[in-house]
Amino acid sequence: MNIIKARQLVHEYIRRDEEGNVESIQTALDHVDLDVKEGQFIAVLGHNGSGKSTFAKHVNALLAPTEGTLWVDGKDVSKEENILDVRQTAGMVFQNPDNQIIASVVEEDVGFGPENIGVPTEDIWVRVADSLKSVGMLKYRNHSPNKLSGGQKQRVAIAGVMAMEPKCIVLDEPTAMLDPNGRKEVLRAVKELNQKKGITIILITHYMEEVVDADYVYVMDHGEVVMRGTPREIFSQVGTLKEHHLDVPQMTLLADLLRQSGLNIPLGVLTREELVDAVMKIAE
Amino acid sequence: MLRDITIGQYYPADSIIHRLDPRVKLFATLIYVISLFLAKGVFGFGISVLFLAMIIWLSKVPFKFMVKGLKAIMILMIITAAFNALLTPGEVLVSFWIFKITKEGLKNAVMMTARLIFLILGTSIMTLTTTPNQLTDGLEKALRPLNKIKIPVHAIAMMMSIALRFIPILVEETDKIMKAQMARGADFESGNLLKRVKNMIPLLVPLFVSAFRRADDLAMAMEARCYHGGEGRTKMKPLTYARRDYLAYILVIAYLGVTLLLRWV
Amino acid sequence: MSIIVDKVNYVYSEGTAYEIKALQDINLEIKDGEFIGIIGHTGSGKSTLIQHLNGLIKATSGAIYFHGQDIYDKDFDLRELRNRVGLVFQYPEHQLFETTIFDDVCFGPMNQGLTKEEAGLRAFEALRSVGIPEELFYQSPFDLSGGQKRRVAIAGVLAMKPEVLILDEPTAGLDPGGRDEILDLITRMHRERGMTVILVSHSMEDVAKYVDRIIVMNQGRVMFDDVPKEVFKHYKELETIGLAAPQVTYLMHELREKGLPVSTDVTTVAEARAELLRVLLGERR
Numbered sequence: 026m027n028i029i030k031a032r033q034l035v036h037e038y039i040r041r042d043e044e045g046n047v048e049s050i051q052t053a054l055d056h057v058d059l060d061v062k063e064g065q066f067i068a069v070l071g072h073n074g075s076g077k078s079t080f081a082k083h084v085n086a087l088l089a090p091t092e093g094t095l096w097v098d099g100k101d102v103s104k105e106e107n108i109l110d111v112r113q114t115a116g117m118v119f120q121n122p123d124n125q126i127i128a129s130v131v132e133e134d135v136g137f138g139p140e141n142i143g144v145p146t147e148d149i150w151v152r153v154a155d156s157l158k159s160v161g162m163l164k165y166r167n168h169s170p171n172k173l174s175g176g177q178k179q180r181v182a183i184a185g186v187m188a189m190e191p192k193c194i195v196l197d198e199p200t201a202m203l204d205p206n207g208r209k210e211v212l213r214a215v216k217e218l219n220q221k222k223g224i225t226i227i228l229i230t231h232y233m234e235e236v237v238d239a240d241y242v243y244v245m246d247h248g249e250v251v252m253r254g255t256p257r258e259i260f261s262q263v264g265t266l267k268e269h270h271l272d273v274p275q276m277t278l279l280a281d282l283l284r285q286s287g288l289n290i291p292l293g294v295l296t297r298e299e300l301v302d303a304v305m306k307i308a309e
Numbered sequence: 310m311l312r313d314i315t316i317g318q319y320y321p322a323d324s325i326i327h328r329l330d331p332r333v334k335l336f337a338t339l340i341y342v343i344s345l346f347l348a349k350g351v352f353g354f355g356i357s358v359l360f361l362a363m364i365i366w367l368s369k370v371p372f373k374f375m376v377k378g379l380k381a382i383m384i385l386m387i388i389t390a391a392f393n394a395l396l397t398p399g400e401v402l403v404s405f406w407i408f409k410i411t412k413e414g415l416k417n418a419v420m421m422t423a424r425l426i427f428l429i430l431g432t433s434i435m436t437l438t439t440t441p442n443q444l445t446d447g448l449e450k451a452l453r454p455l456n457k458i459k460i461p462v463h464a465i466a467m468m469m470s471i472a473l474r475f476i477p478i479l480v481e482e483t484d485k486i487m488k489a490q491m492a493r494g495a496d497f498e499s500g501n502l503l504k505r506v507k508n509m510i511p512l513l514v515p516l517f518v519s520a521f522r523r524a525d526d527l528a529m530a531m532e533a534r535c536y537h538g539g540e541g542r543t544k545m546k547p548l549t550y551a552r553r554d555y556l557a558y559i560l561v562i563a564y565l566g567v568t569l570l571l572r573w574v
Numbered sequence: 575m576s577i578i579v580d581k582v583n584y585v586y587s588e589g590t591a592y593e594i595k596a597l598q599d600i601n602l603e604i605k606d607g608e609f610i611g612i613i614g615h616t617g618s619g620k621s622t623l624i625q626h627l628n629g630l631i632k633a634t635s636g637a638i639y640f641h642g643q644d645i646y647d648k649d650f651d652l653r654e655l656r657n658r659v660g661l662v663f664q665y666p667e668h669q670l671f672e673t674t675i676f677d678d679v680c681f682g683p684m685n686q687g688l689t690k691e692e693a694g695l696r697a698f699e700a701l702r703s704v705g706i707p708e709e710l711f712y713q714s715p716f717d718l719s720g721g722q723k724r725r726v727a728i729a730g731v732l733a734m735k736p737e738v739l740i741l742d743e744p745t746a747g748l749d750p751g752g753r754d755e756i757l758d759l760i761t762r763m764h765r766e767r768g769m770t771v772i773l774v775s776h777s778m779e780d781v782a783k784y785v786d787r788i789i790v791m792n793q794g795r796v797m798f799d800d801v802p803k804e805v806f807k808h809y810k811e812l813e814t815i816g817l818a819a820p821q822v823t824y825l826m827h828e829l830r831e832k833g834l835p836v837s838t839d840v841t842t843v844a845e846a847r848a849e850l851l852r853v854l855l856g857e858r859r
Contacts, residue, residue: 072751073719073720073748174616201746201747204616205777205816206616231749270751275779275822276821279843279847286851287855288854288855297824297825301825301829301832305829305834308854
């Protein structure tokens, strides 16, 4: 079953002047069709302003579609009565680690979500411990978030979502403000949740290295889904990616350059190991 | 320099004071502040000092850490002391130009400065040992009766706790913006008052913009985690009184009694 | 000789339990016209170091000389130093405050004591060099996109015509397009104007592609200070401090281990391509 299903999803940001007349309309999502199966690891790529964040906010019912429909676990997000359910099913992690931590102690922050949905006190404690453990932050439970590194803060934010026992987590550029170590930490945690707990992951990013292990990739531009496929299918189209102002991983780029120079290297090389093998084959 | 402010910060430690119910700590702080203005004479103050010293010791917060917080209000203390020393009429000790320092003035200056120091230490021990969330939980529960007269106690408490969480972040941000503008030649130190106020614009505008952006982000993050006001919310750390809390209440009231008694002796 | 950092130490919150030795025994010489990359993980002291170079932080001990003059001298004008050593902070768009883009860029030059006309001319030139179209000049900076805001903020420092331009992670949070724009802009400043540029970055790939010299910071000390290919020879040591060499360098090492006679000095994609073509096609012929 598809945990997320978008059909002809449109979102327009309408700007009005002081009298309420429409000043400008910006189409952030333009008839998007998208499906995510339960347990998948999905990546959504796109440059800033491509509509990927707007899409993420629909999955969490923070924005309502202008046209079209989005179902999260079979529930229509535009229906008022579904909002709390949808938010519980599909948790959200944002870009800025500082602006999503509410409490001044790690464990209290993780408990915030369960408190909001009325989980009994004893259960909150169990959930907080479990979710902190799942992202490897249990020993920091009594720390102040201000003293943590960026990667640690993001892991606390992920634990905060996990404590609501979601089926799916949407991460909106969770690593954009982190250093390389923080980025690795967060990705490792996310992958583990996907593999060990079967949580569906929707990772929104513009770092190409982060999507190599995804099950499926969507590329967005001008509010539309312009490419879709496995990472290998996507990265074998270096030129098209560049047109959408995106990069490819360094290995893919090098492989592509070598192929253009006449070497017999297969399309869609993603990792160093693959390129080493391809080059060694030629050398033999 | 700005990061030295310790007021409003939480110092994580495991002490009996940390474990006390926030309502007890709120009550005790209130009583302590009142007592500072009721205390009279060496004995009266002596008791206040002893009481505070005991609590600081029990709290396991390093004294050094607390003193650092005092530095931030040093100027306020000096002004208070100066005003008291110079403007109290009485027996003149020293006089120069139009200024006279009187015996009473000196006494007042010492008293007021001491009061101010104890006031700050006393209240900061509350914030240092109580997480903002506990503090607002305490306030929320203590002020619950006000809900009946349509005061949104939960919303106010939530706003306070968030404000406290963001104080250190905004302080750091102020520091950063100030440096960034100084790198562009901004001058925050010289000029007359009007010019100085005007010079603050390059600092204040970005700070407000940033604060609003953070507020926006945070509101969205809270909504995303199903926050919908105080209704139907449970508590991870519900407030229940333990035996130590009742004991603390008795101790605080006894302290107030002694202070009052010493007034009449 | 442009800037000499001599035995500089810096200690945060000295004498308290929170004492942190942010910089320890730093000795550097930054020559005119160099393009330097500073790398190190968060907390390695790189941000503290660059704030020393324009006098925003004063060293606990040691000296810094700018064109031979001690910047801690009583007579030395620190504001003049800040005019000549431009510092672009991380997320510089957070410092924008004026009602129009143009006025915001004028802020620096006006503080230098230039007339309105001169400042305007500088602003015009700076905005053009960062590629902001003229029709945007009189709009609010807050209406721009993230990448544009950042370029305006950089223009605000360029308008002061500094001799040295220091940028603290200028591409943080930008998408690939925005990142390339900023890096190309910086390279142009270096190439066309002969500006000394110091680039603080997390990205080994970016640093390897653009700079002539890399300074690696770790725990407040300078760990390596050399040309990129020499620094990246120490990739195993870099890994122990949470850094790494560019992906292509690893590739070359792995190929060499498998017996392909490639040079491991490679640090950029372009170099890797040339080297692989030389070895592979050369062998075939």
